[in-house]
Amino acid sequence: MDCIFCKIINKEIPNYTVYEDENVLAFLDIFPCALGHTVVIPKKHFETPLEMSVDEYKNYSVGVQAALQKVNSTLKPAGFNVGWNQNKVAGQAVSHLHTHIIPRFEGDGGGSMHSIIKNQGEKTVQEVYELFKN
Numbered sequence: 001m002d003c004i005f006c007k008i009i010n011k012e013i014p015n016y017t018v019y020e021d022e023n024v025l026a027f028l029d030i031f032p033c034a035l036g037h038t039v040v041i042p043k044k045h046f047e048t049p050l051e052m053s054v055d056e057y058k059n060y061s062v063g064v065q066a067a068l069q070k071v072n073s074t075l076k077p078a079g080f081n082v083g084w085n086q087n088k089v090a091g092q093a094v095s096h097l098h099t100h101i102i103p104r105f106e107g108d109g110g111g112s113m114h115s116i117i118k119n120q121g122e123k124t125v126q127e128v129y130e131l132f133k134n
């Protein structure tokens with residue numbers, strides 16, 4: 001498979017490693033949105049968490065937290081935005097799951113998760129809730 005992040009795992013492409021364990025690799029994003037912008041990838045190729053088993057997702061989450069701790073203790077930012085873009089419609093450019101760890105600093109000019117989209121759709125919250133029943 002022609003996957004740039006699998007090539008990083010296989011050491012065919014270099015990276016700036018921040019944290020690594022048996023299940024994940026965390027490295028600096030080469031086009032950072034913020035100082036210390038890091039991506040955390042599972043060593044096994046998955047496009048999204050929906051394809052992972054519960055144990056695979058748990059192991060991945062443990063790795064994401066460890067990477068977060070490493071970035072936090074090293075750079076001591078004032079906060080973070082953490083998450084992933086899932087599928088093309090949501091901005092996923094690399095089809096190998098990666099959680100973005102974006103450190104935030106006072107006065108950095110960034111926004112919150114709420115700045116990703118402002119379009120509540122054509123249903124009320126109550127109507128959406130009805131879809132979850134049964």
Ligand code: AMP
Binds near residue numbers: 027091094
């Ligand atoms: P996304 O839009 O969520 O798929 O994000 C993909 C991210 O991967 C972008 O922020 C890119 O800057 C980053 N990226 C792509 N290639 C590399 C690479 N070789 N090393 C580090 N980061 C990369």
Ligand code: ZN
Binds near residue numbers: 004005006045046095
């Ligand atoms: Zn891959």
